Amino acid sequence: MTAKNIVMADVARAAGVSLQTVSRVLNGSTAVSESTRSTVLRLVDELGYRPNLQARSLASRRTNLLGILVVGTVYHGLASTLLAVEEAARRAGLLVTITRVAADDAVGVAGAMARIASQRPECVIVVAQHGATVPELLAHHDGIPMVLLLSGQHDLPGVATVSIDQESGVRAVLEHLRERGCRTVTHVAGPRSWTDATSRAEILERLAPTLGMVATVVDANSWDAEDGHRVGRRIAAGPLPDAVVASNDLLALGVLAALREAGTRVPEDVVVTGFDDVPGAGFFDPPLTTVRQDFAALGAGAVRCARELCDGGPTRDLRVAPQLVVRASTGRAT
Structure with a gap:
């Protein structure tokens, strides 16, 4: 069986779970045990299953597109977080579009948000290193659900936040x-x-x-x-x-x-x-x-928050504990 012919039923059969359970895992649902989630995601990778995003979009009238805006210099933490977000989005069956601008470029931030918005993403995840960027982001996200990563900002109206504690x-x-x-x-x-x-x-x-x-x-x-x-x-x-x-x-x-x-x-x-x-x-x-x-937890948390916002859920502030x-x-x- 080639990766091209792998369907969701093959993943469910290999994992010993129902089609609904596989669907829940791919959609980022929390109503699945961690062991089941890990098994399903491992088999998704091993079998080479790829969701038919075009069919899903037509059926749900949703784009399954996640916009990612990187604001600032890509040092270790920023780069690791970006990779973790992309990985978590891929596992959730989402398409991503990535744009990067300089941290102190207000015009660039506004232009980048406009370019991302033109692609009709369901949500935008912003990986930012400067709190000063936040007002510009809030002024130009045009009602698109937003998750803010790393900036240390919390309790922002209409915006979910994810950061290291x-x-x-x-x-x-x-x-x-x-x-x-x-x-x-x-x-x-x-x-x-x-x-x-x-x-x-x-x-x-x-x-x-x-x-x-x-x-x-x-x-x-x-x-x-x-x-x-x-x-x-x-x-x-x-x-x-x-x-x-x-x-x-x-x-x-x-x-x-x-x-x-x-x-x-x-x-x-x-x-x-x-x-x-x-x-x-x-x-x-x-x-x-x-x-x-834990950059992997940051990425997974950001994508999870994004899916919740896309489904009409509330914003929340998620903080990930580091380890000495x-x-x-x-x-x-x-």
Whole structure:
């Protein structure tokens, strides 16, 4: 049997479930167990089943098209989220159209929204790094259901939001450092034009005193290892804090290099953490303790919210909890 001839009944037969169950999984319904959902999606991939989107559109008078607007520079988090959204949309049997514009280009955002709207999407998912983009988006989405990803915005009228729970991530880092006996913390902040960087810095400054810690924030002005190295040299000149908390893993990589060049030992003299868990973070020197963001859950959550909006459901704010990954850069918890 070729992939071209595979139909929904073949998937249902292989999974041992009904046609209705397969349909529910492909339409993003929550009325299916996680084990059944995983089995059906695995068989969809293995068998090569592809829904007949044209027939579905004709029958339902819906386009099955999801517009994706990427606003900003495509760093690790943004790129990983975009890939996760596309994957979740494909699994749900949706077509996607993707447009990208610069974060500070208001005219570009308006034009991109107009181009997406002309293709009659059922919903638009916006992957944005700057909260400043939001007013422009709200002014030009023309009533199309919208899901906003990553911007850190919540409680927006008529818009669903999906983001990483930054507070739980920062708190996990600080609580781990406190267990290590750290009391002074220097935070290397990312570019303040990014909502994630601002949120992490503000949350750390607010939470540290409640945990009996003294926090200092140093701006790196970018997410790049070069700026982490520049700030790391200043930190190495002393006096050393107990811990350095970098706002992403590349900044942490630069800090580690600067400390090593200065003869400062990690974690013996100072411990270092990052944020993101980029590929290879476990092979830094030393392997980096960091906060892993679940981009697959972000993508799936965004598509799920989009389907709910398309079906006339209410907007909601979904926050995905990150996970602290402890490695040698902070030693063992005491």
